[in-house]
Amino acid sequence: MSNRIELFLFSAAIIAAGSALAQSAAREGYDVKYIGPPMADPVLQHSKETYVLFGCSYCHGLYLVARGEATDLMHSRLVGRDDNGNVIGPLLRAGIPQTAKLSPMPQFSDLSDQQIADLVRWIHYGRQQGRYKELTEAKDTPPGNAASGKAYFDETCSSCHSTASGLAKASRAQILRPKFVDAPPSWKLDRITDTQTAAARQRHLALLENYSAEDVANLLVYLQGVK
Amino acid sequence: MNLTRRDLGKLALAAIPSVAGISSAQTAAKPNRSYINGVQFGLQPFCYHDLAMTTENRPVLVQRLVQNGMGMVELHATWCEPRFNDPGVNAQEAREKLRKWRVTTPADYYRKIRKEFDDAGITIFSYYVGFNETYSDAEIDSTFEAAKILGAKGCVGSYGLDVAHRLVPFPGKHAMFLGLHNHDNLSDPDAFSTEASIVKGLAFSPDFKATLDVRHFTAGNGDCVGFLERHHQRVSGVHLGDRRKNNGRSTPFGEGDAPIIEILRLIRDNQWPIVALLEFEHGTLRTEVDEVRLMFDYCKRAVA
Numbered sequence: 392m393s394n395r396i397e398l399f400l401f402s403a404a405i406i407a408a409g410s411a412l413a414q415s416a417a418r419e420g421y422d423v424k425y426i427g428p429p430m431a432d433p434v435l436q437h438s439k440e441t442y443v444l445f446g447c448s449y450c451h452g453l454y455l456v457a458r459g460e461a462t463d464l465m466h467s468r469l470v471g472r473d474d475n476g477n478v479i480g481p482l483l484r485a486g487i488p489q490t491a492k493l494s495p496m497p498q499f500s501d502l503s504d505q506q507i508a509d510l511v512r513w514i515h516y517g518r519q520q521g522r523y524k525e526l527t528e529a530k531d532t533p534p535g536n537a538a539s540g541k542a543y544f545d546e547t548c549s550s551c552h553s554t555a556s557g558l559a560k561a562s563r564a565q566i567l568r569p570k571f572v573d574a575p576p577s578w579k580l581d582r583i584t585d586t587q588t589a590a591a592r593q594r595h596l597a598l599l600e601n602y603s604a605e606d607v608a609n610l611l612v613y614l615q616g617v618k
Numbered sequence: 619m620n621l622t623r624r625d626l627g628k629l630a631l632a633a634i635p636s637v638a639g640i641s642s643a644q645t646a647a648k649p650n651r652s653y654i655n656g657v658q659f660g661l662q663p664f665c666y667h668d669l670a671m672t673t674e675n676r677p678v679l680v681q682r683l684v685q686n687g688m689g690m691v692e693l694h695a696t697w698c699e700p701r702f703n704d705p706g707v708n709a710q711e712a713r714e715k716l717r718k719w720r721v722t723t724p725a726d727y728y729r730k731i732r733k734e735f736d737d738a739g740i741t742i743f744s745y746y747v748g749f750n751e752t753y754s755d756a757e758i759d760s761t762f763e764a765a766k767i768l769g770a771k772g773c774v775g776s777y778g779l780d781v782a783h784r785l786v787p788f789p790g791k792h793a794m795f796l797g798l799h800n801h802d803n804l805s806d807p808d809a810f811s812t813e814a815s816i817v818k819g820l821a822f823s824p825d826f827k828a829t830l831d832v833r834h835f836t837a838g839n840g841d842c843v844g845f846l847e848r849h850h851q852r853v854s855g856v857h858l859g860d861r862r863k864n865n866g867r868s869t870p871f872g873e874g875d876a877p878i879i880e881i882l883r884l885i886r887d888n889q890w891p892i893v894a895l896l897e898f899e900h901g902t903l904r905t906e907v908d909e910v911r912l913m914f915d916y917c918k919r920a921v922a
Contacts, residue, residue: 420904425668446868446901449667488865489805493776497837497867 426453432576435516441509445499455517460492464514465521471601475593476511483507518600523567526607533608540613543606547598551591555617566610567599651689651739652914655921656886659914660690660743662857662897663697666906671696676731680738686910689739692774692855692895694746695761698731713752720760728767735769743893744797744829744855745770749777749785758785762792772797772854774829778808782819782826789825797829797854802838802865811838813845820852827854833861833868833899836876843880846892855893856881858917860900868900870909871916879920886921 426443430436442448450461457463464470473479484507486498499507544555552558558566572592577583652659666682669675676697683691702715735742745765749758765773772789774797782798789796798819800810810816811834820826830853832842846853858881860874861867871878885892896917902909 418903420908422668422903422905422908425905426903440903442901443903444901446899449868449899449901486865490803491806493803493809494801494834495803495805495865497861498865499867501862501866 434576435512438509438513438516441506442513445502445506445510447510447514451514453517455514455521460494462496465518465525470514470518473511473515474597476508479511479514480507483510515596515600519568519596522599522602526567526602526604527564529604533605535605535608535610535612537609537613537616539605540609540611543609544613551594555614558614559617561614563607563611566607566614567602569595572596650741651687653689654918656889657882657917657921658690658891658893659688659917660692660741660855660893660895661686661688661910662692662746662895663694665896665898665910668906673698673700676734680734680740682907682910683740684738685907686914688910688914690741690743690893690895691735692744692746693735693742693768693770695748695764698728698764698768717754717757720764721754721756723760723764725763725767728764732768742768742770743895744772744774747773747775749773749775749781751781751784758788759791762788762794766792766794771795772827774799774854776801778806778810779815779819780808782810783822786823786825790823795825795827795854796823797827799829799857800831800834800838802834802861804838811835811840813840813848816845817849820849826852828852829855829857829895831857831859831897832876832878832881833857833859833874833897836863836874837861837865839863843877843884846881846884846890850884850888850890850892853890853892855895856885857897858882858894859897859913868898870900870902871898871913878917882917882920 426439430439439453443453450459451457451464452461455463455465457465469478469482482496483499483502485500487496488498490496499510502510541555544552548555571588572595582588650658661683663669663671663679663683666679669678669682671694679697699716700719702712702719703709704712707715732742745761745768747761747765749761753761762773772795776799777785782796785796798810798816800816803809803811810819816828816830820828828845828849830842830845834857835842835845842856846856858876858878860869860871860876860878862869863875866874868874882894884890885894894917896910896913898909898913904912
């Protein structure tokens with residue numbers, strides 16, 4: 392899917408879910424204690440509600456802390472490989488009937504594309520939040536290896552960051568989640584058509600979902616040594 | 619709720635395990651608040667998804683059951699047993715501590731728990747236990763004994779054929795039943811999922827009963843009504859909820875393929891002593907208490 396189409400769909404989703412915030416806050420029978428207060432971003436709020444409504448949170452946890460035998464989506468490699476639902480979407484549609492687990496993962500073939508996209512969005516959001524927390528709050532961080540950090544940078548970062556010197560003062564938090572990633576969503580045309588920033592944002596969030604503690608430690612040591 | 623003498627008789631019958639040989643005088647049931655038009659309802663409190671199943675949360679569980687008008691429950695062992703998986707304790711150590719705790723805990727511990735439920739007018743119908751190959755014989759005996767003190771008529775769990783086979787000698791020793799609970803894993807030959815697999819398990823012992831999970835049975839394309847018609851004498855209870863066929867998702871009551879109304883009317887019209895334990899795994903934006911209330915209302919309309 393091109394970035395332009397993706398942005399168009401993103402905008403459409405925002406419009407479709409535009410009133411979710413107000414509805415959720417006012418709606419009777421909305422379990423604020425469990426689901427949490429409505430989020431500032433109505434698209435995310437709608438995705439979160441979809442995730443709850445279709446029962447995903449029952450097994451995988453609202454914030455991806457799995458219950459029982461359910462797959463740990465926070466650390467699943469498969470989820471880490473997913474790009475905008477290209478892996479998760481078909482899996483949701485088909486379920487996992489062949490399994491050694493007690494209860495197979497059900498299939499969700501009756502959901503609309505929009506509903507699947509909502510589930511995918513929440514899973515990635517939950518994973519990004521959770522991984523950031525894990526990687527910033529970890530007590531026993533590995534020491535880091537500059538050579539491994541350089542190798543990681545060359546392979547993963549250098550296609551966008553032509554030189555590492557500009558990142559020498561970057562903190563752990565900035566490496567994990569550069570500030571521009573959290574810019575509030577906007578419907579302004581210049582923002583919607585800024586595909587370069589959108590791609591960079593997506594790339595950084597994908598990295599955040601897949602960094603290991605070693606990757607981050609290595610990168611930090613390498614970048615701090617760059618002159 | 620007004621119960622006739624006939625109703626009370628039926629309740630008492632429902633409480634007697636088929637092979638237990640316990641006199642009805644010993645198990646005479648009191649009128650139960652969730653006995654509705656000939657069907658004894660209860661709850662599988664897994665429904666309260668937001669409530670961790672811990673000993674600390676047990677008072678909240680009791681409170682919610684009363685709030686939901688439930689007079690019967692299938693109590694998961696984790697509501698009674700402490701956890702030993704503290705930070706720094708490895709899994710094997712924690713398992714060993716739990717084993718030791720199970721075989722040494724005095725009866726009075728469970729009597730006090732039973733009193734909590736008795737005082738709230740809630741009967742513990744069955745005790746849900748995750749029996750597996752790590753259980754020692756002494757541990758299994760202690761667990762059945764604990765369940766009995768709690769007032770349960772049997773132990774239920776999600777084990778497969780192998781574990782069930784090992785459990786054959788135990789329920790009879792304690793004048794109880796062992797419930798075989800199905801899921802919808804059709805690819806595992808050890809799993810209880812199809813009618814054939816459940817029938818195979820029931821053949822292991824006359825003390826074994828089916829705890830037919832109608833959600834999973836439906837998702838596995840099983841025929842719940844047919845199963846009950848053929849095997850109702852070997853069914854202790856049903857886990858009542860809704861799902862779609864073909865390993866489909868869980869749904870709110872009435873939106874899936876499980877024949878909930880038909881099942882309840884079968885139980886009611888045939889006066890079968892099968893307890894209908896409400897359970898849901900579908901998503902909801904409501905509180906769990908509100909959702910259980912809706913489910914229960916749906917069932918009450920079905921047997922009205």
